Amino acid sequence: MDDAVAVDFGEDGLVPAVAQDATSGEVLMLAYVSPEALERTRETGVAHYYSRSREELWQKGKTSGHEQHVQEVRVDCDADTLLYVVEQDGGACHTGYRSCFYRTIEGETVGERVFDPDAVYDE
């Protein structure tokens, strides 16, 4: 992993990462990635992010089982945004939808609900 493009993590040490379904091409979510999250993603092949609210490294699917198996990590022209091309187990969104982008800005639901969040997260 020595020939990696140098990612510009900027002042806050984070870059946004877009997760895209490798099969359908659907944009699943956007979250933030720290250098450690990127390293763990590349080492394990499972998507890791950094939670800005909880201020900690976060393995997607650790609680829900809805892991993202990363086929490829891409970097944009400015090297300050990542694209995770993934195989998504279950749904990406904690609300039960396949994608977090399940609504239009007009408020119409256009996404597919694939699990019941109450059955997955017991809090």
Place this chain on the structure above:
Amino acid sequence: MDDAVAVDFGEDGLVPAVAQDATSGEVLMLAYVSPEALERTRETGVAHYYSRSREELWQKGKTSGHEQHVQEVRVDCDADTLLYVVEQDGGACHTGYRSCFYRTIEGETVGERVFDPDAVYDE
């Protein structure tokens, strides 16, 4: 446009927006959007962003002619990220590639070059 989902523009007044090709599903770019940029996008049907470096509203393709015709704007579950589903004229990337995500993190070029930037931007 009165029934729009209330977007959470956060402390800096900006949200990230992912642009996705409506036809191919390709993720084209990520840029930032201000309330004004979103309003102009919805009014005109052409993608507008906010340039953090130039600190100004920015109509994509104004210089290059490579406009993005927005078919749909989606909002994520937390209402702090947008997805622009677009028809892309030419290429999204100023480097001449169709998508800004034309490289893997290992540095391999995987994207398609669709125009010569020297012929488009005379600076």
